[in-house]
Amino acid sequence: MHDTIHHAAATDPAKQLQPTRRGIMIGAVAAPIIIGAAGEASGQAPGALGADAVAVRISVNGTQHDLLLDPRTSLLDLLRERLDLTGAKKGCDHGQCGACTVHLDGARVASCLTMAVQAVGRRVGTIEGVSAATGALHPMQQAFIDHDALQCGYCTPGQIMAAIACVQEGHATSPEQIREYMSGNICRCGAYVGIVAAIADAAPKMQAG
């Protein structure tokens, strides 16, 4: 009484009908100007790269990186797996949780939904670049400590990058507005009360600084 059926193993069971990242990428890759491999490549250049590899120069926290990339690489995976900038976290890889939030030309983006090649010619900012060179914390980082706006800390870098952008966007003028504009960043530990308090505290200090 067995039926035999054939299908592809679901590598992502709930999402079988979604376009693949390669499918999405085709539209995106045409736009950026790919800079030829110049200078010394930084990060590991995986041996799996074939003829599809693209050479790019990407600026992260003010440092230029010349890289040979699989064009399917997300900005998040580039930061984490190639550049050892692991502050941005993978919580869903679908742009649903906000743990991977970084700044692209100063605006917050989900780096898991941003192809690395989209960052060519633009400024990428991560949590590792938020503190001053002296080591002094950014007012938002200090406010997160002061209001205990975190528990496990896994979503925290994304929360802070989103929070800084939230203030810069002018979306931190009331607790209600902060709650609304911070709702793309999930904190499963439930530190939301502290996060709102921290942003309300840091916002005037950021403007003063």
Added chain:
Amino acid sequence: MTTNTFPDVARIDAHDKVRGATRYASDDSRPGMLHATLACATIGRGSIQSIDTSAARALRGVRLVLTHAELSRLQPAGFLLAGGYGVQSLQPLTSPNIAYFGQPIALVVAETLEVALQAAALIRTAYAVEPHQMGLDAPEADIVAQQESPLPKPMFEDVHVGDADAVFAQAAVQIDATYASAVQHHNPMELLATVAEWSEGRLTIHEGTQNAEGVRHGVARQLGIPAEQVRVISPQVGGGFGQKNSLQGQTVLAAFAARALGHSVKLVVRRSQLFHASSFRAATRHRIRLGADHGGTMLAAIHETDAQTSRHDLFPSVNAEVSARLHGIANFRARERLVRTDTQTPGYMRAPFEHMACFAFESAVDELAQALGQDPVALRLANDTQRDPVTGKPLSSRHLAECLRRGAARFGWARRSMAPGSMQDAEGQLIGWGVAAGAYKAATAPAVARLRVYDDGTALASVGVHEMGQGIRTALAAALSRKLGIEPDQITLDIGDTNSTPQHITVGSWGTATAVPAAVEAADAMLSALAELLPGDAAGRSPAEILRAAGRRSLDVAIRRKAPGQPDAVFTRLATGLPAPLGPNYPDFVSFSYIAHFVEVRVEPTTRRIRVPRVVSVADCGRVISPRTAASQVRGGVVWGIGAALREASEVDPRYGGFLNADLADYVLPVNADIGDIEVEFIDRADPLVNAMGIKGLGEVAMVGVAAAIANAVHHATGIRLRDLPIRIEHLM
């Protein structure tokens, strides 16, 4: 015996966390590491007839593809609840049998993550499909009465005190209602991830786990190597909530692949796969019968539950452990049944039984208050007890009445009008105020603590416990600092590493009550040892001053500690990675933590949207060691209660099995805009019996009762009694 209150200080590891400097397991990105990913079954039950991995293997950059053909010789690690180490007895990839949708069927290892993902999508599988069933309305053959099951007694015996049936039948006021809950998933932000590396025959595993020792011994057993050759490191867990309490299915796969390839391997379980890769909160149904006299004395209660388990394991159900203890009810009978479903084995998720047991019971108490025309706070106060209703033993401490009184005062409960639907705000929104109580066992596990002080004023402490955001590092540093006179930031805490001390599973809210008294005992031993270094001359000197005066660079002490009444055999269990907790039933007393939640909801009159603008929670967890992180933990528990009551449900797919909404867009978690003010207060009174520090537990009791308080508030706002969770706007239409 008792200790003074502790000051409000910042979380000790927050400075690293706000800089993104804290390294979680998947943050390991060393050059040359290989990337692994899983492919999973797409049928609800059956077996693999053939699996074609040729296209995956042919892809440039793919280094290894594993299926059950390669892994069938792995030894079983056993189920955590049956004397083993695993999240379930079933280890994926060891047989062609498919027990549930989403069960991993292949592992792909490649030089980059992109190639691994592409290769996994190229695997083709033919299945023989068998029928599956996912719900509580199962055939009789799939329903197991726990009392008659092989599960060990008395641990999993149905609670039976007095003659509940006879007394209920005679009771002047009777409540008889059934409450239910959907499947829910933990979804900590950190994905399950294992980095495995071999060096000279020794295996090191980096994995965010609440049970490093269990993972170590479990993997060793699976691979057939001595546990001494395995080290598991879990210094920071990116949220656990019970999901990471045992050996997961992916760990041995990463270890096996790393050994086969001679390279370190990183395996991250994707979010969608997590809904089937680890455990979940079982769907449950609770029938509560509660009898009282006209004056409001609760005379008898009967609590019958059906809870989901898997076809391959019995996940025990202990709902009445807490519902029988909430109030002083002399006659109580429970019946717990398990229903076999074609899923992975469900497991512990924050307040695993207590959340739903108290949702059901505290809703029933609210229904009783309504039937009696009594205030629900006054009804609970009138049924308080200082003696354990189940065993007759004294309670080590119970300040639930004070939690209720202080919470009512802080919330402004006296201004509540009794009639449902009688309170509105200026915009016409319906206002509802609800209350509920919660309790959670105060358990204790054995621990080994080691302490070393140096002549430069620093210290190194090691004890068995894991940091997953609850703040245990902050609590340990605070308690050691007070004892030793060494600043918290001068104390290095070596926890979550099996190379230091045995790392007992950190769950069940026993982490602080286990690790902090052990660390403080080690500090006491250290002070004695230091005094012996300078007989008669140590008083008034710091540890570093004593060491320098004695010409010593450092000094070591070690102690071991167990729960009151435990035999020494628990240290063998501790050393072999097996759970060894005791509580709430100690030889001479019974110990619980308590909480009272007061909730305001506002219901929009046309859309029926429910908001929770404010919550007041007052907790009795014994002595609070780290007030700031403890308050955060309670707020987190309240957020969990809001999610459980109003948002979270894993939707079952009756056609193909598994859970449909397996991502963070469709599995709706509370976000910032869902949360209003949450005020937290602690009784902060040391428990006189359970340990020398007076610590009970907090992480889970924080959530217990929140959902009932919300549902009771919704009833107060609308007059509609909702007994199924989660509550959605359509239920108020």
